[in-house]
Amino acid sequence: RLFDLDADPYAVDEALAADPGLAPLVAARPGLRSPGAADPEEAAVRVLVGRAGAEELVERYGKALDVPCGGLTHLFPEPGVLAGSAENPALRTLAAALDDGVLRLDAGADRDEAERTLLTLPGIGPRTAALIRTRALGDPDVDPYGTPGAERWRPWRSYAVRHREAAGDPYGD
Structure with missing residues (x-):
């Protein structure tokens, strides 16, 4: 759970790369994981x-x-x-x-x-x-920022958020 090792990064990347706004972020960081916690x-x-x-x-x-x-x-x-x-x-x-x-x-x-x-x-x-x-x-489908249109990223909203955070733009500004 800590390193999100049971995820299928290919399935996540394929789904999120279909969004034109996320495609460059996914291409820049393929296989990006959504970290969990040891405790x-x-x-x-x-x-x-x-x-x-x-x-x-x-x-x-x-x-x-x-x-x-x-x-x-x-x-x-x-x-x-x-x-x-x-x-x-x-x-x-x-x-x-x-x-x-x-x-x-x-x-x-x-x-x-x-x-x-x-x-x-x-x-x-x-x-x-x-x-x-x-x-x-370790929920793969959460958008804590309430991003408009985030429903299109289901069931991988947590990963979309991680891509946006890594790009320095979690709110989509």
Whole structure:
């Protein structure tokens, strides 16, 4: 899931290259993957708080390794730790939902149910839920930006978005 290795890049490229706006992007980066996550719960937290916020969480709440490995000194904090300690209310709510199993992001999780649950959590809007669905659940068909006409890219919207992001134009401006 982390490297999207079960994808069929030829099928994705063929479908997306049929769109005149995406064809040059696909030609420039054939086989572009839509990355997943080694730890879906960590990925969800990272989407919510961003890179700097995630680094701060590791420093404050991460479990120190007995034996550091290179620059790795701490594990990412468990949801239960964040649910009881984090100052950000949206993060506490997300972490609590992950910790008590209300929100499942494992390989067998129902993507639609996970998104519905995410959207009930305070501080989680449609874009954040879509980004979590893409990264944590490895969904190949998500457009977090609400791109006009993105329906034509189904069932590979996540890949179309990745091509646009790689080209520096995720919103289609």
